[in-house]
Amino acid sequence: MTINENSTYDPAKMDIEKIQPKPGLATNFEQAAYPTLTFSTKSRIWGDQSGNALESSDLDNELRQKTLTKNGYRCMFCGFYSQRNHVHNLTDNHRDIQPDNLQVADPLCHGWQHLGELGEGNAVLAYLPGISGQDVNHLQRTIMIALQSDDASIRDDGKKLLNWLASHRDYIKEAWGSYEPGVFVEALTRFHEEHREKREVVFHSMSVVFNPGLYSQYVTTWSRESYAAFPIAKWGEVYHNVMNAPA
């Protein structure tokens, strides 16, 4: 069993002795497995017809499919698998559809790359030190699934967690004067011409907390694809096992 076979992966029954790591694991220390997740926005490029769309309008279906299958439908930032993941333009230039500028991003990590396209009231920036952006997104996905549960107490837990995440926007307002993503877009546009890596320093520990309504259309697919082996009824047991794991 490998950890990537979602259909057979059951965290509660996982036998660590039997997991076969990928053969390439730890053979390449030149490069981190996943890049730092930081903010961006679409470049203002003459002729770009994409509007507020997160995907380039120049992409045809064939190129889109090719990019998704080549990367196994996995998000380049957090590794999340979904048939409904997006194609992301690495340089933020939606007119550049050369294969090496195209990658896969899940809708949440992709949202981080499109602060200018999220629309007002759909997200806040929150200061969440000690939690990676990737984990914030995994948590938000889980919250979005909990919010659509039939069980009122699970929906309530989801709401509490989401409010806790979003409450960290107050630190951003104190430091920057606003937690609205749109306010940061001008600064991000200037970063395009300067050094992109500066963003990782300036925006360190900052996360995007989304309005879950923005992603409600994905929840059914996510539940079926990745949470099927991980039903809500088991969450308590998994939590207990994680908290009581032998040191």
Ligand SMILES: [Zn+2]
């Ligand atoms: Zn992701």
